[in-house]
Amino acid sequence: MADLIVQKYGGSSLADAQRINSVARRIGRSKDEGNHVVVVVSAMGNTTDDLIQQANAVSKKPSEREMALLLSTGEIISCALVTMALRSLDYEAIGLSGGQAGIHTDSEYTRARILEVGPERILKELREDRIVVVAGFQGVTESMEVTTLGRGASDTTAVALAAGLNAKICEIYTDVEGIYTTDPRIVPEARLLKEIGYEEMMEMASYGAKMHPRSIELGAVYNIPIRVTSSFTDTPGTLIH
Ligand code: ASP
Ligand code: MG
Numbered sequence: 594m595a596d597l598i599v600q601k602y603g604g605s606s607l608a609d610a611q612r613i614n615s616v617a618r619r620i621g622r623s624k625d626e627g628n629h630v631v632v633v634v635s636a637m638g639n640t641t642d643d644l645i646q647q648a649n650a651v652s653k654k655p656s657e658r659e660m661a662l663l664l665s666t667g668e669i670i671s672c673a674l675v676t677m678a679l680r681s682l683d684y685e686a687i688g689l690s691g692g693q694a695g696i697h698t699d700s701e702y703t704r705a706r707i708l709e710v711g712p713e714r715i716l717k718e719l720r721e722d723r724i725v726v727v728a729g730f731q732g733v734t735e736s737m738e739v740t741t742l743g744r745g746a747s748d749t750t751a752v753a754l755a756a757g758l759n760a761k762i763c764e765i766y767t768d769v770e771g772i773y774t775t776d777p778r779i780v781p782e783a784r785l786l787k788e789i790g791y792e793e794m795m796e797m798a799s800y801g802a803k804m805h806p807r808s809i810e811l812g813a814v815y816n817i818p819i820r821v822t823s824s825f826t827d828t829p830g831t832l833i834h
Contacts, residue, residue, distance in 0.1 A: 597719070597760040598623055601633040601729065601751035605768040606824035607671045608638040616824060617678035619766070620724060624684060629719045631758060633729040633751040634675055636667025641744070657702040661731075661741045664703070665691070668728035668747065676726045686724040689714065692733035694725070695757075696750060698740045705732060705740035706807075707749065710757030727754065748808035756815035763817050765802065766824035771831030773801040788832040802831070809833065 600623065602616050623630050636644075644663050648655040655663075669690055676688035695711030718725045729747025732740050742749055748765060755763035769777070770785055777783040777800065785801070791813035795806065802821045812819045812833060822830025 595627055595629050597629040597631065597758055599631045599633065599751050599755040599758070599760045599763045601747060601763070601765045602635065602675075602824060603747070603765075603767045604635040604638050604640065604671075606766055607634060607636075607675070610674075612824075613637075613671070613674050613678050616766075617675060617682055617684075619824065620675075620679060621682055621684050624724055630724045631715060631719070631754055631760070632675065632724065632726045633747055633754060634668060634671040634726060635729050635747040636664075637671050637674075640667040640670070658738065661702040661705075662739050664741045665728070665731040665739050668730050672726050672728040679724055679726070684724055685722060686726060687718050688726045688728070689718075690728050691731035691750065692737065692739065694727040694754070696727075696732035696753070698732035698734060698742070700734045700736075700738060700740065702738070703741050704743050705734075707732060707742065707753045710753055712757050715754070715758060742807075743805070745803065745805040746807065748805040749811065752808040752811045752815075752817055752819065755817045756811060760817065763812070763819045765804070765819060765821045767802045767821065768823065768825065769801045770823045770826065770828050771801055771821050772799045772804075772833070774799070776800040786831045787829070788834060791833060794833050804833075 672688040679686035697709045698705035729750040775783040819833040
């Protein structure tokens with residue numbers, strides 16, 4: 594089988610139609626290079642914050658169950674749109690919700706943890722040579738309740754899928770060039786790290802790309818190399834390994 598790459602795109606990389614189209618072209622390039630590609634997407638722009646505001650506007654204390662159901666829709670929107678954009682470029686692609694993609698979680702509705710990844714559906718689609726686009730940040734419980742994984746957790750979906758599918762690498766595309774030793778917005782000579790170890794990444798205060806901590810833990814446990822880089826440029830970014 595060809596190499597499998599998992600790519601994750603954050604909300605700012607998907608903020609509008611133009612960015613979604615440019616993300617689709619980047620995904621397509623990876624496919625053209627002969628890889629199997631699984632893509633994990635976050636919600637577009639500030640969608641998640643907007644949904645939380647909407648919940649708070651109708652209820653003083655929104656129920657956790659429906660909050661998870663509500664927030665999961667943000668990633669479903671970007672998943673469907675990225676898939677459509679890929680198809681309009683003539684790529685075979687299919688979009689899956691977290692549950693459809695086999696992300697099984699415990700039942701802490703809005704702070705769920707992934708218990709297991711059931712890779713069968715994704716593997717079937719990859720065998721048919723499709724690009725698989727998965728809605729990040731969500732899963733389902735044993736009883737098919739929709740859950741979300743906590744703010745910023747699409748990274749964790751991506752690394753969990755990379756582990757469950759035995760991917761060669763997990764690429765995280767964001768709006769900064771990678772991980773820095775100091776804050777590049779404050780210290781102009783802040784240095785972009787070419788690489789960093791999982792342990793160091795977990796212990797050190799790092800700047801630049803903000804990664805969901807659980808994604809680094811999973812990367813360390815399953816030994817998945819994680820490349821963090823910008824979706825707006827062509828730079829190698831930072832390799833966490
Ligand atoms: N959309 C979710 C959030 O804003 C998850 C993510 O972006 O990773 O927290
Ligand atoms: Mg993030």
